Amino acid sequence: MSATKWVLCPxxxxxxxxxxxxxxxxxxxxxxxxxxxxxxLIAVHKQKIIILKEPDS
Structure with missing residues (x-):
């Protein structure tokens, strides 16, 4: 069974x-x-989270 991981807010x-x-x-x-x-906006590969773009405030 694959291990799962929660995505945390960056x-x-x-x-x-x-x-x-x-x-x-x-x-x-x-x-x-x-x-x-x-x-x-994020990308996920092998449970590694990459931040692509944070919206402007």
């Missing part, structure tokens, strides 16, 4: 509602954080 470092497995690949994914109410 702004406030809290858990989001998204889990990724070891084989998950995301490209240009709009990650929304329910805690800080911000959206960030």
């Amino acid at each position: 702004i406030c470092n809290r858990k989001t509602r998204i889990k990724v497995r070891e084989d998950t690949i995301l490209e240009d994914f709009p990650l929304y954080c329910p805690k800080c109410h911000r959206e960030t």
Whole structure:
């Protein structure tokens, strides 16, 4: 069974509602954080999260 990992918000470092497995690949994914109410564009490869763009305030 693949291990899962919570995706943390890159702004406030809290858990989001998204889990990724070891084989998950995301490209240009709009990650929304329910805690800080911000959206960030990310990419995920082998459970490594890469921030593509933070929206302007």
